[in-house]
Amino acid sequence: MAEVMDAAIKPRQRRKEARPAELLAAALEVFAEKGFAATRLEEIAARAGVSKGTVYLYFESKEALFKAAIETAMTPAVEAVEAIANDPTRPAAEMLRCFVVGWWERIGTTQLGAVPKILVAESGNFPEVARWFHETIISRAQRAVARLIQIGIERGEFHPVDPMLAARVVFSPMFAIIIWRRAFGHFMPDLPEPRRFLDEALAILTYGLVARKKDES
Amino acid sequence: MAEVMDAAIKPRQRRKEARPAELLAAALEVFAEKGFAATRLEEIAARAGVSKGTVYLYFESKEALFKAAIETAMTPAVEAVEAIANDPTRPAAEMLRCFVVGWWERIGTTQLGAVPKILVAESGNFPEVARWFHETIISRAQRAVARLIQIGIERGEFHPVDPMLAARVVFSPMFAIIIWRRAFGHFMPDLPEPRRFLDEALAILTYGLVARKKDES
DNA sequence: AATAAATTACCGACCGGTCAGTAATTTATT
DNA sequence: AATAAATTACTGACCGGTCGGTAATTTATT
Structure with a gap:
């Protein structure tokens, strides 16, 4: 919104450094709203305050932009999320709460919350991206939770459940609320x-x- | 598969009665795989063993076909699902299990399991359909579960949780596994x-x- | 029963619009 | 003035939707 108005006031700015990030943010927004096939590059460009041609100065193709938008949005969050629950001094239940709340605040409430929905929607058209997402984000996070549950079991704080299955169960409400919203x-x-x-x-x-x-x- | 082969052997069959159902089934399949925008009518037609023109003998437009595919797939399941857990003589926990397993077997394991994914994917492009789905399927089912939990609380079998919130929690794993699969x-x-x-x-x-x-x- | 006439389900070439991608041009910056 | 950034105008592929034609089926006629 702000970008669009700026663009109307000051057309034809030269801001080589800022463009990619702005385009990626706009792309994530529109892809999240409409899905891959239904989004027009022109709308992304407009939201980023540039014209369509400019997009091709910074990205090879629509598909490349799509992948880049998802990867750059998620990657920095991954390490942070993984580290959230790595303080084994506290009770297991408390660590679990920390993880869920932390994930929600870092993913669910931000722009990143759009990514799961996009990937569910486009998993059929972009299996490689879906696979990447599942392996590097979902699986990784679930393994972290599983480890945490394992610790809880060893300490006698948790019932002897299957850690991997239980991790998925714990994940479900978070996943569901992000998608539902x-x-x-x-x-x-x-x-x-x-x-x-x-x-x-x-x-x-x-x-x-x-x-x-x-x-x- | 069988239809396609038959079609190759016996082209130009006239089967007025069977066409709509076959087209709806094929449509649900392809829409589930590719999303609305990315599916080509020609592919649906091919999978149903007819040509593209035939689709328009039975449906007004791509959008009409989309909506019809979803509605006809889900509607018959709704009443069945709602009735699943209406035997208040049994323990609440057992009724809950019944409901979840029943839902899974009637929705998750069948062609209907595709619908939630489609609707998540296309909610931005078809808000009316998404609203309809949420009101007549998700909300309705969740209210049924909430009633069930309410009974459990009144009997002292369950903790005094918020029934509506708890219903959503119970729903989450089912929703998640359907989408993940x-x-x-x-x-x-x-x-x-x-x-x-x-x-x-x-x-x-x-x-x-x-x-x-x-x-x- | 055989054949012709009429009907209609179905096909697939085509049209028009849309949109990803590109080339030519304009404008900012040094 | 030179060059790099951004815009604008354009192209071509693709796809939803249409429509004239074709072949399967039914009905009428003998």
Whole structure:
């Protein structure tokens, strides 16, 4: 929005350094809204405050722009996310909460939250990108959670569940809320506050729905 | 496959009654794979064993075909799914399991499993369809689960959670596995057996990850 | 029963519009 | 003035949608 207005006021600026990043941000936005095939390069260009031709000064093709947008958006978040829950001094349940909340705040609430939806949508058309995403993002994060659960089990804090399966279970509510917000959020005023939802999810995941008769937590 | 071969052997069959259903099935398949914009009508026609022109004998437009494919696929499943868990004589946890397993078997394992992925992908381009899907499928099912949880709470079988939030939490693993299978299943041999995953999810949701010191379930 | 006439499901070439990508041109910067 | 950045005008491929024609089927006629 701001870029577009600037562009209207000051057309034909020369800002070689800033263009790629602005184009990538705009691309992520539009791809997230419309999917790959339905987005027009002209719209991306317009949102970045340039004309279509300019896009080709910085990117080979639409597909290259697409891949670059996803990779540059996600990669810096990966290490940060992986490190989030690596403080084994605290109780396992607390580390789990830290991880989920941290992931939500770093991915779900930001521009990056668009990426899962894009990849689900385009997995059929871009299997290589989907594979890359799954291996370097989802799998990696799930392995981290699985390790964390493994520690919890070894310490006797958790039931002896299958760590990898349990990691996926823990992941599910986060994945679901990110997708739901982006896909159905517009016309869904009754969508729960994500933090409340995640808190409830964490509570259920840690203590379960079933009330014990004897002792209460 | 069989249709295509038959078509190659016996071109130009006249089967007015069978065409619409075959076209809808083929459409659902291709739309699920490629998304709306990227699917070519010619491919749908080919998979249904007819030519492109024939599609327009039975459907107004690509968009009409898209909507029809989704609606006719989902609608018959809705009532069945809603009735699944309406036997309040059994324990709440058992009803919950019934619902999740039933949903998985009726939606997840069939052609219908493609619909959630399509709608996530196209929610930006077809807000009306997405809204319809959310209201008549997701919301409806979640309300059913919420009612079920409410009963569990009133009976003292469940903790006093927020039923609507908890319903979404229960829904998440099912939603996630359906999406994951369709989006990343092809190149993911290590994806868990869905039934094992759902069993683990149910176990965690009902009893929680945290082990109680005093009594063991 | 055989054949001709009428009907209609189906085909596929074609048209028009759209859009990714490119080449020619203009404008900013040094 | 030289060059690099950005725009504009253009091209060609592609695809949704149409339509004249064709072949399968039904009905009428003998």
